[in-house]
Amino acid sequence: MNFLDLLSYTFFQNALLGSLFASIACGIIGSYIVIRRLVFVSGGITHASLGGIGMGFYFGWNPIFSAMIFSILSAFGIEWLSSRQGVREDSAIGSFWSLGMAIGIIFIYLKPGFAPNLSDYLFGNILTITHSDITYLAVLSFILILVFALFGKQILFSAFDSDFAKTRNLPVNTIKYLMMMAIAITIVLSIRLVGIVLLMSILTVPQMTANLFTSNFNKMILLSILIGFFGCLVGLFLSAALDVPSGVFIIFTQIIVFLISRYTIQFRRRGKSQKVIA
Template identity: 65%
Template sequence: MNILELFNYAFFRNAIIGSLFASIACGIIGTYVVSRRLVFISGGITHASFGGLGIGFYFSLPPIISAMIFSIFSAFGIQWLSRKQGVREDSAIAVFWSLGMAIGIVLTFLTPGYAPNLSEYLFGNILTITVSDIIALIVLSIVLVMFFVLFYHEIISVSFDTEFARTRRIPTQFIEYTMMLFIAVTIVLSIRLVGIVLLMSLITVPQMTANLLTVNYHKIISLSVLFSFIGCVLGLFLSYYLKVPSGAFIIFVLILMYFLFKGVKNLMLRTSNRAITESIKQ
């Protein structure tokens, strides 16, 4: 079967469309996460969402909805413990990370009837994206774009120097808690792409790649969206032909892209330095 014939299948078209809007959301959120050095927090929220999945399975609730609610409370809980209760941030993350995983494991084990299929949540399966998932990602992407347009300068100020932003009377607390909300929602809605285990890479690796090419915040967002979408599409096609899990291969492609750009940049720097050295000698 050639590539064009794959588009005859609705599930494949859904996967491509879902990848596009997930890339937009992850590109925007991931840039904030990387610039604020919140990668560990995003990992904590990602793994804490497993507790919400367990609650959904046990009480026969929609797993994504319960995971989203649990993730939002975990995100706010991490923020509250570290800022208001004097708990170290890494300790607060560890509390909710382990709490979510523990609740998820216990409730999944206690769920009556057949054991739920956890593989698509843990490792992802982009081909299982539904129309409702796509609609949710579209709404999230639109809301994120609108929020960043309205508060772009405030977000940049908070991203790079929260204390300075506070002295400028920027509503730092509002920005921080709203962004934590968006991080949690983006993480949960993107679980189907690469799964809980690998999701942290989806919101960090494209941004790292973009940062090799520019330091401009707006350009990093744009390039992150582009790299995320390219990685998702290439990973999807290659995983189909190689008969390997799509989620893992998407991350593999993204990391390969990072090292490729890193290698090219290092080569260009060495060439430039060598040219400068030779011109000085002459």
């Protein structure tokens, strides 16, 4: 089956749209995560979401909705403990990371009957994405674009220098909590893309690659979106061809792009330095 044949299938068309909107959302939020050095915070929120998924299966709720609520509360909890209660950030992350996974496993095993299949949530399979998932991702992408277009400078001021932002009368704490909520929502709505196990990578690897070429925040966002979507395209095709969860190939492709970019830049710098010496 070639790529053109795949495009004729509705499930693959849905996957392409989902990939596009997920790349936009993850490109924007992931860039914020990288510049604020919140990589492990995003990892903690991602794994804590399993608690909401387990509760959703047990009580008969929508697992994505319950995971979103649980993730937002976890994000707020991490921010509150680390900023207001004097708890080290890594300790707060580890606590919610472990708590969420423990709660999720407990409720999954307590559910009567057969245990639910968690493969799509753990490893991702965007080929199963639905129209409602695409709609949620599209709305999230639009909101993030609008927010960063209108309030990008205020968000960056709060991220880089909170003391200076406070002198400008910016609501720094409110901005931080809203961004933590945006991180949690983006994480949960992107779970079908690469799964809980690999989700932290899609929020950081394209952004790290983009950061190799530019330090401008807006350019970094645009480039990370393109890299993320390219990884999704390759991952989707390989996933459909080999019947392997899409998340594995998406992350693998993005890491390969990062390594090639890094070593290409290093090679060029060495060549220039040798010319200067000569």
